[in-house]
Amino acid sequence: MKTFVVDLGKCNGCYGCQIACKDETVENDWMPYSKPQPNTGHFWLKMHEKIHGQVPKVLAEYRPALCNHCDNAPCIEAAPEAVYKRADGLVIVDPEKAKDNKALVDACPYGAIYWNEELSIPQKCTGCAHLVDEGKLPHCVDACATGALMFGEEEDLADLIAQSTHRWDIEGTAPRVHYLNPFGLFVSGEVWDPAADLIIEGAAVRLTDEAGEVLETVTDGFGDFWFKHLDAGTYTLEIASTGFKGVRRTIELTDSLNIGDFPLDRE
Incomplete structure:
Protein backbone atom coordinates (compact mmCIF):
# COMPACT_ATOMS: atom_id res chain seq x y z
CA MET A 1 0.00 0.00 0.00
CA LYS A 2 1.07 3.55 -0.70
CA THR A 3 2.10 5.97 2.00
CA PHE A 4 3.56 9.45 2.44
CA VAL A 5 6.63 10.29 4.52
CA VAL A 6 7.46 13.90 5.38
CA ASP A 7 10.95 14.69 6.69
CA LEU A 8 10.47 18.01 8.47
CA GLY A 9 14.21 18.29 8.95
CA LYS A 10 14.52 18.82 5.18
CA CYS A 11 11.56 21.18 4.70
CA ASN A 12 12.68 24.78 4.13
CA GLY A 13 9.23 26.29 3.77
CA CYS A 14 9.51 27.10 0.07
CA TYR A 15 5.75 26.44 -0.37
CA GLY A 16 6.54 24.55 -3.58
CA CYS A 17 4.29 21.65 -2.55
CA GLN A 18 1.33 23.93 -1.84
CA ILE A 19 1.79 25.69 -5.18
CA ALA A 20 2.18 22.36 -6.98
CA CYS A 21 -1.12 21.16 -5.52
CA LYS A 22 -2.86 24.27 -6.80
CA ASP A 23 -1.18 23.90 -10.19
CA GLU A 24 -2.38 20.32 -10.52
CA THR A 25 -5.96 20.71 -9.31
CA VAL A 26 -7.18 24.28 -9.85
CA GLU A 27 -9.24 24.44 -13.08
CA ASN A 28 -8.42 20.77 -13.74
CA ASP A 29 -11.08 18.07 -13.74
CA TRP A 30 -9.62 14.70 -12.71
CA MET A 31 -12.76 12.61 -12.60
CA PRO A 32 -13.63 10.16 -11.20
CA TYR A 33 -11.35 11.35 -8.40
CA SER A 34 -11.88 15.10 -8.23
CA LYS A 35 -13.53 18.15 -9.69
CA PRO A 36 -11.47 21.37 -9.98
CA GLN A 37 -10.20 22.94 -6.76
CA PRO A 38 -11.34 26.57 -6.34
CA ASN A 39 -8.77 29.33 -6.86
CA THR A 40 -9.09 30.47 -3.25
CA GLY A 41 -10.24 29.10 0.08
CA HIS A 42 -9.01 25.53 -0.38
CA PHE A 43 -5.65 24.10 0.66
CA TRP A 44 -5.62 20.41 -0.20
CA LEU A 45 -1.98 20.66 0.82
CA LYS A 46 -1.40 23.42 3.35
CA MET A 47 1.91 24.66 4.69
CA HIS A 48 1.77 25.37 8.42
CA GLU A 49 4.28 27.95 9.58
CA LYS A 50 5.27 28.83 13.15
CA ILE A 51 7.85 31.36 14.31
CA HIS A 52 9.90 30.27 17.32
CA GLY A 53 11.90 32.33 19.79
CA GLN A 54 12.40 36.02 20.30
CA VAL A 55 14.53 38.55 18.43
CA PRO A 56 17.39 38.21 17.64
CA LYS A 57 17.26 34.40 18.00
CA VAL A 58 14.33 33.38 15.84
CA LEU A 59 13.73 30.23 13.78
CA ALA A 60 10.82 29.26 11.54
CA GLU A 61 9.13 25.86 11.63
CA TYR A 62 7.32 24.51 8.56
CA ARG A 63 5.01 21.53 8.20
CA PRO A 64 3.16 20.56 5.01
CA ALA A 65 -0.22 19.01 5.82
CA LEU A 66 -2.49 17.07 3.50
CA CYS A 67 -5.19 14.43 3.77
CA ASN A 68 -3.76 11.66 5.94
CA HIS A 69 -5.47 8.90 3.92
CA CYS A 70 -6.25 7.21 7.23
CA ASP A 71 -6.69 3.47 7.48
CA ASN A 72 -9.55 4.16 9.92
CA ALA A 73 -10.83 7.23 8.12
CA PRO A 74 -13.64 9.04 9.97
CA CYS A 75 -14.86 10.44 6.64
CA ILE A 76 -15.49 6.91 5.35
CA GLU A 77 -17.39 6.08 8.52
CA ALA A 78 -19.47 9.25 8.12
CA ALA A 79 -20.34 8.63 4.47
CA PRO A 80 -19.44 5.09 3.35
CA GLU A 81 -21.59 5.50 0.27
CA ALA A 82 -19.53 8.50 -0.90
CA VAL A 83 -15.99 8.00 0.45
CA TYR A 84 -13.81 4.97 -0.18
CA LYS A 85 -10.27 3.70 0.26
CA ARG A 86 -8.56 2.39 -2.84
CA ALA A 87 -6.58 -0.82 -2.81
CA ASP A 88 -3.38 1.25 -2.76
CA GLY A 89 -4.48 3.11 0.39
CA LEU A 90 -5.56 6.44 -1.07
CA VAL A 91 -8.85 7.76 0.33
CA ILE A 92 -11.18 9.30 -2.26
CA VAL A 93 -14.26 11.47 -1.82
CA ASP A 94 -16.42 10.61 -4.82
CA PRO A 95 -17.39 13.99 -6.32
CA GLU A 96 -20.74 12.72 -7.59
CA LYS A 97 -21.85 10.57 -4.66
CA ALA A 98 -20.77 13.18 -2.10
CA LYS A 99 -22.65 16.03 -3.77
CA ASP A 100 -24.55 18.28 -1.31
CA ASN A 101 -23.04 16.45 1.71
CA LYS A 102 -21.61 19.50 3.47
CA ALA A 103 -21.57 17.66 6.81
CA LEU A 104 -18.66 15.60 5.49
CA VAL A 105 -16.39 18.62 6.00
CA ASP A 106 -16.78 18.30 9.76
CA ALA A 107 -16.19 14.54 9.72
CA CYS A 108 -12.44 14.99 9.25
CA PRO A 109 -10.70 15.66 12.59
CA TYR A 110 -7.65 16.97 10.71
CA GLY A 111 -9.58 19.69 8.88
CA ALA A 112 -8.46 18.31 5.52
CA ILE A 113 -11.87 18.40 3.79
CA TYR A 114 -13.10 21.65 2.23
CA TRP A 115 -16.48 22.74 0.90
CA ASN A 116 -16.81 23.87 -2.72
CA GLU A 117 -19.78 26.21 -2.65
CA GLU A 118 -19.99 26.57 -6.41
CA LEU A 119 -20.08 22.83 -7.10
CA SER A 120 -21.79 21.93 -3.80
CA ILE A 121 -19.31 19.17 -3.03
CA PRO A 122 -16.77 18.37 -0.29
CA GLN A 123 -13.21 18.14 -1.62
CA LYS A 124 -9.71 17.20 -0.45
CA CYS A 125 -6.33 15.84 -1.50
CA THR A 126 -6.65 12.69 -3.59
CA GLY A 127 -2.95 11.85 -3.40
CA CYS A 128 -3.02 12.76 -7.11
CA ALA A 129 -4.65 9.40 -7.75
CA HIS A 130 -4.87 10.22 -11.47
CA LEU A 131 -1.06 10.50 -11.59
CA VAL A 132 -0.48 7.45 -9.40
CA ASP A 133 -2.62 5.44 -11.84
CA GLU A 134 -0.01 6.34 -14.49
CA GLY A 135 2.89 5.26 -12.31
CA LYS A 136 3.82 8.86 -11.46
CA LEU A 137 4.37 10.63 -8.14
CA PRO A 138 1.84 13.01 -6.59
CA HIS A 139 2.66 16.47 -7.93
CA CYS A 140 3.57 17.85 -4.48
CA VAL A 141 6.16 15.09 -4.03
CA ASP A 142 7.56 15.52 -7.53
CA ALA A 143 7.91 19.29 -6.98
CA CYS A 144 9.62 19.08 -3.57
CA ALA A 145 13.08 20.59 -4.11
CA THR A 146 14.61 19.29 -0.87
CA GLY A 147 13.32 15.71 -0.84
CA ALA A 148 11.25 16.39 2.28
CA LEU A 149 8.13 14.84 0.73
CA MET A 150 8.25 11.15 -0.16
CA PHE A 151 5.65 8.74 -1.52
CA GLY A 152 5.81 5.06 -2.27
CA GLU A 153 5.14 1.53 -1.18
CA GLU A 154 4.92 1.03 2.57
CA GLU A 155 7.52 -1.74 2.60
CA ASP A 156 10.01 0.41 0.67
CA LEU A 157 9.67 3.23 3.21
CA ALA A 158 9.48 0.98 6.28
CA ASP A 159 12.77 2.19 7.81
CA LEU A 160 11.60 5.80 7.62
CA ILE A 161 8.08 5.01 8.83
CA ALA A 162 9.63 3.41 11.92
CA GLN A 163 11.00 6.86 12.79
CA SER A 164 7.58 8.50 12.67
CA THR A 165 6.88 10.71 15.68
CA HIS A 166 3.07 10.34 15.55
CA ARG A 167 3.02 13.86 17.03
CA TRP A 168 0.04 14.98 14.95
CA ASP A 169 -1.79 11.65 14.84
CA ILE A 170 -5.31 11.60 16.19
CA GLU A 171 -5.91 8.40 18.13
CA GLY A 172 -7.76 5.70 16.27
CA THR A 173 -7.41 7.17 12.76
CA ALA A 174 -4.19 5.34 11.72
CA PRO A 175 -2.95 8.00 9.27
CA ARG A 176 -0.79 7.06 6.28
CA VAL A 177 1.18 10.33 6.31
CA HIS A 178 4.22 9.93 8.56
CA TYR A 179 6.24 12.86 9.92
CA LEU A 180 9.93 12.62 10.81
CA ASN A 181 12.23 15.03 12.68
CA PRO A 182 9.70 17.43 14.19
CA PHE A 183 11.06 20.88 15.00
CA GLY A 184 10.30 20.79 18.72
Missing part, protein backbone atom coordinates in the same frame (compact mmCIF):
# COMPACT_ATOMS: atom_id res chain seq x y z
CA LEU A 185 11.32 23.72 20.92
CA PHE A 186 14.66 25.41 21.46
CA VAL A 187 16.57 27.24 24.19
CA SER A 188 19.24 29.74 23.21
CA GLY A 189 21.28 32.48 24.81
CA GLU A 190 24.56 34.39 24.81
CA VAL A 191 27.47 34.25 27.26
CA TRP A 192 29.81 37.22 27.73
CA ASP A 193 32.47 38.82 29.92
CA PRO A 194 31.18 42.18 31.23
CA ALA A 195 34.63 43.19 32.51
CA ALA A 196 36.16 42.98 29.05
CA ASP A 197 32.89 43.68 27.23
CA LEU A 198 33.52 40.63 25.05
CA ILE A 199 31.67 37.42 24.28
CA ILE A 200 33.00 34.16 25.73
CA GLU A 201 33.66 31.48 23.16
CA GLY A 202 33.88 27.85 24.26
CA ALA A 203 31.94 28.19 27.50
CA ALA A 204 30.46 24.82 28.58
CA VAL A 205 26.66 24.77 28.67
CA ARG A 206 24.60 21.92 30.10
CA LEU A 207 20.85 21.43 29.95
CA THR A 208 19.28 18.78 32.19
CA ASP A 209 15.65 17.70 31.93
CA GLU A 210 13.35 16.40 34.67
CA ALA A 211 14.37 12.80 33.96
CA GLY A 212 18.04 13.64 34.42
CA GLU A 213 18.97 13.43 30.74
CA VAL A 214 21.83 15.83 30.01
CA LEU A 215 22.50 17.77 26.81
CA GLU A 216 25.81 19.57 26.40
CA THR A 217 27.21 22.18 24.03
CA VAL A 218 29.72 25.05 23.97
CA THR A 219 29.26 28.67 22.98
CA ASP A 220 30.24 29.52 19.42
CA GLY A 221 32.27 32.38 17.96
CA PHE A 222 29.44 34.77 18.76
CA GLY A 223 29.12 33.58 22.35
CA ASP A 224 25.82 31.92 21.45
CA PHE A 225 24.50 28.51 22.51
CA TRP A 226 21.55 26.54 21.16
CA PHE A 227 19.64 23.47 22.33
CA LYS A 228 17.12 22.35 19.72
CA HIS A 229 14.39 19.69 19.31
CA LEU A 230 13.30 19.94 22.94
CA ASP A 231 10.00 18.95 24.54
CA ALA A 232 8.12 21.27 26.85
CA GLY A 233 9.05 20.85 30.49
CA THR A 234 11.33 21.95 33.32
CA TYR A 235 15.06 22.18 32.62
CA THR A 236 18.16 23.15 34.60
CA LEU A 237 20.66 25.29 32.68
CA GLU A 238 24.29 25.45 33.81
CA ILE A 239 27.06 27.57 32.27
CA ALA A 240 30.75 27.33 33.17
CA SER A 241 34.01 28.71 31.76
CA THR A 242 37.58 28.62 33.06
CA GLY A 243 38.39 31.71 35.12
CA PHE A 244 34.72 32.64 35.58
CA LYS A 245 32.04 31.96 38.15
CA GLY A 246 29.40 29.62 36.79
CA VAL A 247 25.66 30.26 36.65
CA ARG A 248 22.68 27.97 37.14
CA ARG A 249 19.07 28.62 36.26
CA THR A 250 15.78 26.70 36.17
CA ILE A 251 13.74 27.07 32.99
CA GLU A 252 10.06 26.34 32.52
CA LEU A 253 9.90 25.69 28.79
CA THR A 254 6.47 26.04 27.19
CA ASP A 255 7.61 27.62 23.94
CA SER A 256 10.94 28.21 22.22
CA LEU A 257 12.98 30.64 24.28
CA ASN A 258 15.77 33.10 23.70
CA ILE A 259 16.80 33.28 27.33
CA GLY A 260 19.01 36.31 26.74
CA ASP A 261 22.49 37.33 27.88
CA PHE A 262 24.51 35.62 30.59
CA PRO A 263 27.27 37.85 31.97
CA LEU A 264 29.88 35.75 33.80
CA ASP A 265 31.80 37.35 36.66
CA ARG A 266 35.50 36.62 36.89
CA GLU A 267 36.66 34.50 39.80
Whole structure:
Protein backbone atom coordinates (compact mmCIF):
# COMPACT_ATOMS: atom_id res chain seq x y z
CA MET A 1 0.00 0.00 0.00
CA LYS A 2 1.07 3.55 -0.70
CA THR A 3 2.10 5.97 2.00
CA PHE A 4 3.56 9.45 2.44
CA VAL A 5 6.63 10.29 4.52
CA VAL A 6 7.46 13.90 5.38
CA ASP A 7 10.95 14.69 6.69
CA LEU A 8 10.47 18.01 8.47
CA GLY A 9 14.21 18.29 8.95
CA LYS A 10 14.52 18.82 5.18
CA CYS A 11 11.56 21.18 4.70
CA ASN A 12 12.68 24.78 4.13
CA GLY A 13 9.23 26.29 3.77
CA CYS A 14 9.51 27.10 0.07
CA TYR A 15 5.75 26.44 -0.37
CA GLY A 16 6.54 24.55 -3.58
CA CYS A 17 4.29 21.65 -2.55
CA GLN A 18 1.33 23.93 -1.84
CA ILE A 19 1.79 25.69 -5.18
CA ALA A 20 2.18 22.36 -6.98
CA CYS A 21 -1.12 21.16 -5.52
CA LYS A 22 -2.86 24.27 -6.80
CA ASP A 23 -1.18 23.90 -10.19
CA GLU A 24 -2.38 20.32 -10.52
CA THR A 25 -5.96 20.71 -9.31
CA VAL A 26 -7.18 24.28 -9.85
CA GLU A 27 -9.24 24.44 -13.08
CA ASN A 28 -8.42 20.77 -13.74
CA ASP A 29 -11.08 18.07 -13.74
CA TRP A 30 -9.62 14.70 -12.71
CA MET A 31 -12.76 12.61 -12.60
CA PRO A 32 -13.63 10.16 -11.20
CA TYR A 33 -11.35 11.35 -8.40
CA SER A 34 -11.88 15.10 -8.23
CA LYS A 35 -13.53 18.15 -9.69
CA PRO A 36 -11.47 21.37 -9.98
CA GLN A 37 -10.20 22.94 -6.76
CA PRO A 38 -11.34 26.57 -6.34
CA ASN A 39 -8.77 29.33 -6.86
CA THR A 40 -9.09 30.47 -3.25
CA GLY A 41 -10.24 29.10 0.08
CA HIS A 42 -9.01 25.53 -0.38
CA PHE A 43 -5.65 24.10 0.66
CA TRP A 44 -5.62 20.41 -0.20
CA LEU A 45 -1.98 20.66 0.82
CA LYS A 46 -1.40 23.42 3.35
CA MET A 47 1.91 24.66 4.69
CA HIS A 48 1.77 25.37 8.42
CA GLU A 49 4.28 27.95 9.58
CA LYS A 50 5.27 28.83 13.15
CA ILE A 51 7.85 31.36 14.31
CA HIS A 52 9.90 30.27 17.32
CA GLY A 53 11.90 32.33 19.79
CA GLN A 54 12.40 36.02 20.30
CA VAL A 55 14.53 38.55 18.43
CA PRO A 56 17.39 38.21 17.64
CA LYS A 57 17.26 34.40 18.00
CA VAL A 58 14.33 33.38 15.84
CA LEU A 59 13.73 30.23 13.78
CA ALA A 60 10.82 29.26 11.54
CA GLU A 61 9.13 25.86 11.63
CA TYR A 62 7.32 24.51 8.56
CA ARG A 63 5.01 21.53 8.20
CA PRO A 64 3.16 20.56 5.01
CA ALA A 65 -0.22 19.01 5.82
CA LEU A 66 -2.49 17.07 3.50
CA CYS A 67 -5.19 14.43 3.77
CA ASN A 68 -3.76 11.66 5.94
CA HIS A 69 -5.47 8.90 3.92
CA CYS A 70 -6.25 7.21 7.23
CA ASP A 71 -6.69 3.47 7.48
CA ASN A 72 -9.55 4.16 9.92
CA ALA A 73 -10.83 7.23 8.12
CA PRO A 74 -13.64 9.04 9.97
CA CYS A 75 -14.86 10.44 6.64
CA ILE A 76 -15.49 6.91 5.35
CA GLU A 77 -17.39 6.08 8.52
CA ALA A 78 -19.47 9.25 8.12
CA ALA A 79 -20.34 8.63 4.47
CA PRO A 80 -19.44 5.09 3.35
CA GLU A 81 -21.59 5.50 0.27
CA ALA A 82 -19.53 8.50 -0.90
CA VAL A 83 -15.99 8.00 0.45
CA TYR A 84 -13.81 4.97 -0.18
CA LYS A 85 -10.27 3.70 0.26
CA ARG A 86 -8.56 2.39 -2.84
CA ALA A 87 -6.58 -0.82 -2.81
CA ASP A 88 -3.38 1.25 -2.76
CA GLY A 89 -4.48 3.11 0.39
CA LEU A 90 -5.56 6.44 -1.07
CA VAL A 91 -8.85 7.76 0.33
CA ILE A 92 -11.18 9.30 -2.26
CA VAL A 93 -14.26 11.47 -1.82
CA ASP A 94 -16.42 10.61 -4.82
CA PRO A 95 -17.39 13.99 -6.32
CA GLU A 96 -20.74 12.72 -7.59
CA LYS A 97 -21.85 10.57 -4.66
CA ALA A 98 -20.77 13.18 -2.10
CA LYS A 99 -22.65 16.03 -3.77
CA ASP A 100 -24.55 18.28 -1.31
CA ASN A 101 -23.04 16.45 1.71
CA LYS A 102 -21.61 19.50 3.47
CA ALA A 103 -21.57 17.66 6.81
CA LEU A 104 -18.66 15.60 5.49
CA VAL A 105 -16.39 18.62 6.00
CA ASP A 106 -16.78 18.30 9.76
CA ALA A 107 -16.19 14.54 9.72
CA CYS A 108 -12.44 14.99 9.25
CA PRO A 109 -10.70 15.66 12.59
CA TYR A 110 -7.65 16.97 10.71
CA GLY A 111 -9.58 19.69 8.88
CA ALA A 112 -8.46 18.31 5.52
CA ILE A 113 -11.87 18.40 3.79
CA TYR A 114 -13.10 21.65 2.23
CA TRP A 115 -16.48 22.74 0.90
CA ASN A 116 -16.81 23.87 -2.72
CA GLU A 117 -19.78 26.21 -2.65
CA GLU A 118 -19.99 26.57 -6.41
CA LEU A 119 -20.08 22.83 -7.10
CA SER A 120 -21.79 21.93 -3.80
CA ILE A 121 -19.31 19.17 -3.03
CA PRO A 122 -16.77 18.37 -0.29
CA GLN A 123 -13.21 18.14 -1.62
CA LYS A 124 -9.71 17.20 -0.45
CA CYS A 125 -6.33 15.84 -1.50
CA THR A 126 -6.65 12.69 -3.59
CA GLY A 127 -2.95 11.85 -3.40
CA CYS A 128 -3.02 12.76 -7.11
CA ALA A 129 -4.65 9.40 -7.75
CA HIS A 130 -4.87 10.22 -11.47
CA LEU A 131 -1.06 10.50 -11.59
CA VAL A 132 -0.48 7.45 -9.40
CA ASP A 133 -2.62 5.44 -11.84
CA GLU A 134 -0.01 6.34 -14.49
CA GLY A 135 2.89 5.26 -12.31
CA LYS A 136 3.82 8.86 -11.46
CA LEU A 137 4.37 10.63 -8.14
CA PRO A 138 1.84 13.01 -6.59
CA HIS A 139 2.66 16.47 -7.93
CA CYS A 140 3.57 17.85 -4.48
CA VAL A 141 6.16 15.09 -4.03
CA ASP A 142 7.56 15.52 -7.53
CA ALA A 143 7.91 19.29 -6.98
CA CYS A 144 9.62 19.08 -3.57
CA ALA A 145 13.08 20.59 -4.11
CA THR A 146 14.61 19.29 -0.87
CA GLY A 147 13.32 15.71 -0.84
CA ALA A 148 11.25 16.39 2.28
CA LEU A 149 8.13 14.84 0.73
CA MET A 150 8.25 11.15 -0.16
CA PHE A 151 5.65 8.74 -1.52
CA GLY A 152 5.81 5.06 -2.27
CA GLU A 153 5.14 1.53 -1.18
CA GLU A 154 4.92 1.03 2.57
CA GLU A 155 7.52 -1.74 2.60
CA ASP A 156 10.01 0.41 0.67
CA LEU A 157 9.67 3.23 3.21
CA ALA A 158 9.48 0.98 6.28
CA ASP A 159 12.77 2.19 7.81
CA LEU A 160 11.60 5.80 7.62
CA ILE A 161 8.08 5.01 8.83
CA ALA A 162 9.63 3.41 11.92
CA GLN A 163 11.00 6.86 12.79
CA SER A 164 7.58 8.50 12.67
CA THR A 165 6.88 10.71 15.68
CA HIS A 166 3.07 10.34 15.55
CA ARG A 167 3.02 13.86 17.03
CA TRP A 168 0.04 14.98 14.95
CA ASP A 169 -1.79 11.65 14.84
CA ILE A 170 -5.31 11.60 16.19
CA GLU A 171 -5.91 8.40 18.13
CA GLY A 172 -7.76 5.70 16.27
CA THR A 173 -7.41 7.17 12.76
CA ALA A 174 -4.19 5.34 11.72
CA PRO A 175 -2.95 8.00 9.27
CA ARG A 176 -0.79 7.06 6.28
CA VAL A 177 1.18 10.33 6.31
CA HIS A 178 4.22 9.93 8.56
CA TYR A 179 6.24 12.86 9.92
CA LEU A 180 9.93 12.62 10.81
CA ASN A 181 12.23 15.03 12.68
CA PRO A 182 9.70 17.43 14.19
CA PHE A 183 11.06 20.88 15.00
CA GLY A 184 10.30 20.79 18.72
CA LEU A 185 11.32 23.72 20.92
CA PHE A 186 14.66 25.41 21.46
CA VAL A 187 16.57 27.24 24.19
CA SER A 188 19.24 29.74 23.21
CA GLY A 189 21.28 32.48 24.81
CA GLU A 190 24.56 34.39 24.81
CA VAL A 191 27.47 34.25 27.26
CA TRP A 192 29.81 37.22 27.73
CA ASP A 193 32.47 38.82 29.92
CA PRO A 194 31.18 42.18 31.23
CA ALA A 195 34.63 43.19 32.51
CA ALA A 196 36.16 42.98 29.05
CA ASP A 197 32.89 43.68 27.23
CA LEU A 198 33.52 40.63 25.05
CA ILE A 199 31.67 37.42 24.28
CA ILE A 200 33.00 34.16 25.73
CA GLU A 201 33.66 31.48 23.16
CA GLY A 202 33.88 27.85 24.26
CA ALA A 203 31.94 28.19 27.50
CA ALA A 204 30.46 24.82 28.58
CA VAL A 205 26.66 24.77 28.67
CA ARG A 206 24.60 21.92 30.10
CA LEU A 207 20.85 21.43 29.95
CA THR A 208 19.28 18.78 32.19
CA ASP A 209 15.65 17.70 31.93
CA GLU A 210 13.35 16.40 34.67
CA ALA A 211 14.37 12.80 33.96
CA GLY A 212 18.04 13.64 34.42
CA GLU A 213 18.97 13.43 30.74
CA VAL A 214 21.83 15.83 30.01
CA LEU A 215 22.50 17.77 26.81
CA GLU A 216 25.81 19.57 26.40
CA THR A 217 27.21 22.18 24.03
CA VAL A 218 29.72 25.05 23.97
CA THR A 219 29.26 28.67 22.98
CA ASP A 220 30.24 29.52 19.42
CA GLY A 221 32.27 32.38 17.96
CA PHE A 222 29.44 34.77 18.76
CA GLY A 223 29.12 33.58 22.35
CA ASP A 224 25.82 31.92 21.45
CA PHE A 225 24.50 28.51 22.51
CA TRP A 226 21.55 26.54 21.16
CA PHE A 227 19.64 23.47 22.33
CA LYS A 228 17.12 22.35 19.72
CA HIS A 229 14.39 19.69 19.31
CA LEU A 230 13.30 19.94 22.94
CA ASP A 231 10.00 18.95 24.54
CA ALA A 232 8.12 21.27 26.85
CA GLY A 233 9.05 20.85 30.49
CA THR A 234 11.33 21.95 33.32
CA TYR A 235 15.06 22.18 32.62
CA THR A 236 18.16 23.15 34.60
CA LEU A 237 20.66 25.29 32.68
CA GLU A 238 24.29 25.45 33.81
CA ILE A 239 27.06 27.57 32.27
CA ALA A 240 30.75 27.33 33.17
CA SER A 241 34.01 28.71 31.76
CA THR A 242 37.58 28.62 33.06
CA GLY A 243 38.39 31.71 35.12
CA PHE A 244 34.72 32.64 35.58
CA LYS A 245 32.04 31.96 38.15
CA GLY A 246 29.40 29.62 36.79
CA VAL A 247 25.66 30.26 36.65
CA ARG A 248 22.68 27.97 37.14
CA ARG A 249 19.07 28.62 36.26
CA THR A 250 15.78 26.70 36.17
CA ILE A 251 13.74 27.07 32.99
CA GLU A 252 10.06 26.34 32.52
CA LEU A 253 9.90 25.69 28.79
CA THR A 254 6.47 26.04 27.19
CA ASP A 255 7.61 27.62 23.94
CA SER A 256 10.94 28.21 22.22
CA LEU A 257 12.98 30.64 24.28
CA ASN A 258 15.77 33.10 23.70
CA ILE A 259 16.80 33.28 27.33
CA GLY A 260 19.01 36.31 26.74
CA ASP A 261 22.49 37.33 27.88
CA PHE A 262 24.51 35.62 30.59
CA PRO A 263 27.27 37.85 31.97
CA LEU A 264 29.88 35.75 33.80
CA ASP A 265 31.80 37.35 36.66
CA ARG A 266 35.50 36.62 36.89
CA GLU A 267 36.66 34.50 39.80
